[in-house]
Amino acid sequence: MLRYAARRLAAAVVVILGVTCVTFLLLHVEPGDPARAILGEHATPQAIQALRRQWGLDASLGSQFTRFIGDLARGNLGRSFVDQTSTSSLIAARIGQTAALVAIAAVFAVLITVPLASAAAIRKDRLADHVVRALSVVGLGLPAFWFGIVMIEVFSLQLGLFPVGGWGSSFESHLRGLILPGLTAALAIVPVLIRSLRVGIVEVLEAEFVATLRSKGLGELRVLMHVMRNALIPTLTLLGVNIAYLIGSTVIVERVFDLNGIGSLLLTGISQRDFPVVQAVTFVLAIGVVLVNLATDLLVAWLDPRIRLG
Amino acid sequence: MSLTVDLTEPFVPTSGSGFWRRALKSRSLVAGTIIIGLIALAAVLAPVISPYPPDQQDLFHVLGGFSSRHLLGTDELGRDELSRLTYAARTDLKVGFLAIVFPFLFGTFIGTVAGYYGGILDTITMRIVEVVMAFPFYVLVIGLVFIVGTGVRGIYIAFAVADWVVYARAVRSTTLVVRELDYIAAARAGGLSDLRILGRHVLPNTITQGIVYAMSDIVLVIVAVVTLGYLGLGVQPPTADWGAMISSGQDFLTTKWTLSTFPGIAVAVTALGLSLIGDGLSDVLRPS
Numbered sequence: 001m002l003r004y005a006a007r008r009l010a011a012a013v014v015v016i017l018g019v020t021c022v023t024f025l026l027l028h029v030e031p032g033d034p035a036r037a038i039l040g041e042h043a044t045p046q047a048i049q050a051l052r053r054q055w056g057l058d059a060s061l062g063s064q065f066t067r068f069i070g071d072l073a074r075g076n077l078g079r080s081f082v083d084q085t086s087t088s089s090l091i092a093a094r095i096g097q098t099a100a101l102v103a104i105a106a107v108f109a110v111l112i113t114v115p116l117a118s119a120a121a122i123r124k125d126r127l128a129d130h131v132v133r134a135l136s137v138v139g140l141g142l143p144a145f146w147f148g149i150v151m152i153e154v155f156s157l158q159l160g161l162f163p164v165g166g167w168g169s170s171f172e173s174h175l176r177g178l179i180l181p182g183l184t185a186a187l188a189i190v191p192v193l194i195r196s197l198r199v200g201i202v203e204v205l206e207a208e209f210v211a212t213l214r215s216k217g218l219g220e221l222r223v224l225m226h227v228m229r230n231a232l233i234p235t236l237t238l239l240g241v242n243i244a245y246l247i248g249s250t251v252i253v254e255r256v257f258d259l260n261g262i263g264s265l266l267l268t269g270i271s272q273r274d275f276p277v278v279q280a281v282t283f284v285l286a287i288g289v290v291l292v293n294l295a296t297d298l299l300v301a302w303l304d305p306r307i308r309l310g
Numbered sequence: 311m312s313l314t315v316d317l318t319e320p321f322v323p324t325s326g327s328g329f330w331r332r333a334l335k336s337r338s339l340v341a342g343t344i345i346i347g348l349i350a351l352a353a354v355l356a357p358v359i360s361p362y363p364p365d366q367q368d369l370f371h372v373l374g375g376f377s378s379r380h381l382l383g384t385d386e387l388g389r390d391e392l393s394r395l396t397y398a399a400r401t402d403l404k405v406g407f408l409a410i411v412f413p414f415l416f417g418t419f420i421g422t423v424a425g426y427y428g429g430i431l432d433t434i435t436m437r438i439v440e441v442v443m444a445f446p447f448y449v450l451v452i453g454l455v456f457i458v459g460t461g462v463r464g465i466y467i468a469f470a471v472a473d474w475v476v477y478a479r480a481v482r483s484t485t486l487v488v489r490e491l492d493y494i495a496a497a498r499a500g501g502l503s504d505l506r507i508l509g510r511h512v513l514p515n516t517i518t519q520g521i522v523y524a525m526s527d528i529v530l531v532i533v534a535v536v537t538l539g540y541l542g543l544g545v546q547p548p549t550a551d552w553g554a555m556i557s558s559g560q561d562f563l564t565t566k567w568t569l570s571t572f573p574g575i576a577v578a579v580t581a582l583g584l585s586l587i588g589d590g591l592s593d594v595l596r597p598s
């Protein structure tokens with residue numbers, strides 16, 4: 001296990017280094033001179049020069065990179081161009097909402113996927129299977145933000161069950177306010193999870209040990225419990241693989257439901273051309289993905305000796 | 311797009327013989343082709359069949375309901391909803407298809423080469439793929455569009471950078487299988503050059519995988535194009551686009567919910583058609 005963990009950790013470090021370089025380059029690719037972008041097309045060269053000096057953009061790429069890494073090591077992600085506060089404090093104030101949304105969406109995704117996928121796998125090629133497969137094909141093409149709007153229309157405006165949007169002030173209102181956004185974000189990955197888990201369960205059902213269990217006279221329910229234990233691992237892996245996509249779609253879901261997480265921070269940063277904010281949020285989200293992937297891989301390895309020893 | 315990674319596991323496609331016979335027997339392929347055919351036809355013929363030009367305002371019927379004048383009503387600027395839906399199909403289908411051309415070609419090529427040669431080239435490629443995939447897809451695309459500028463050009467560049475990695479990864483795993491097949495060994499034993507083996511024997515196999523992959527990728531790409539339009543980062547107004555239509559209709563949800571509902575249905579039906587084609591195609595091309 002330790003050897004596997006060490007190898008996996010080393011790979012994660014390489015990816016994090018790569019992510020750091022890419023985020024740094026975000027600010028430095030040709031068409032996007034932030035000074036010109038902020039000051040507009042008609043700014044005088046002097047004004048642009050002054051701004052570039054103020055932000056340290058006039059130094060050589062190498063020395064800027066060293067400074068960027070040094071700042072990062074001290075937890076400094078840069079200073080917002082617009083409101084002059086540190087981007088790390090902007091992110092810290094909002095990351096809780098985003099994390100809660102991702103967590104609740106992941107829970108919804110599992111709660112929806114596992115029963116539907118098992119029903120489809122057990123009744124393979126029969127009605128339940130066809131219905132679930134049809135649902136997942138349709139679901140794949142529903143834009144998440146549009147589904148969110150439809151849910152607002154039905155559950156908030158027509159039925160008045162949930163708030164139209166916003167975070168609320170008490171724990172209970174947070175929870176109520178997260179149900180529709182959580183469902184919306186979950187929908188973005190559920191179709192893929194169902195399709196993959198269904199295939200996974202079908203494969204396990206055809207495995208020899210299942211035939212053995214049946215021949216020993218175990219009831220179908222007991223057999224299913226054994227099968228689910230084996231299907232749990234692929235579900236976890238799948239969730240890990242798709243968490244990046246889930247995190248990405250929360251950006252849009254936050255916009256639809258007027259939540260003030262770091263996804264909204266990203267979109268506000270973009271509309272105000274606030275480069276350091278865009279850079280910092282992108283960096284934090286990518287690091288989050290790498291860490292979640294690392295955690296799922298280690299968890300799966302711990303659960304499944306075939307991986308850590310293989 | 312990272313979401314579809316698990317949909318198409320590596321396979322070695324069957325040869326062309328009997329393709330059409332099997333294609334016609336695949337219900338999802340036929341159904342999907344009919345749906346997409348109709349939508350594409352409407353999109354191409356938009357200037358002929360839509361009742362009004364997409365930007366023409368009827369100021370006497372702003373936010374109008376269904377009527378014989380405007381079958382699906384009008385939007386907040388008095389523009390005919392049906393005409394805009396049809397023109398938006400034109401925009402979004404075109405942008406969606408063009409956006410995957412580069413990722414498909416480049417990703418398939420890189421994946422094939424990396425998988426065939428292996429070694430350091432493969433390691434480096436796969437590390438780059440991992441780094442790109444660490445960024446949540448929407449975050450990367452939004453960030454790139456922000457840098458290179460909103461609009462259609464920005465979309466093409468953003469997808470070129472963000473989307474090739476999934477083709478590279480899927481095609482690479484197919485190449486790893488193909489590379490070990492007997493006929494490749496035979497070709498090598500026969501003294502054929504690597505270039506010839508790659509071009510004549512490996513690529514024809516991996517490109518089919520790439521095509522199947524593209525059909526499931528295009529669904530997510532069109533949804534992403536529409537999402538960017540919704541965020542105001544994609545196709546710019548006044549060009550009709552389903553995403554922007556949903557976004558502007560959101561303000562009138564209480565009074566005229568159809569404004570954002572119809573474009574969403576249009577996206578969903580288009581995506582359904584493409585998914586069916588993708589599923590059918592992978593069944594037809596996969597050896598049974």
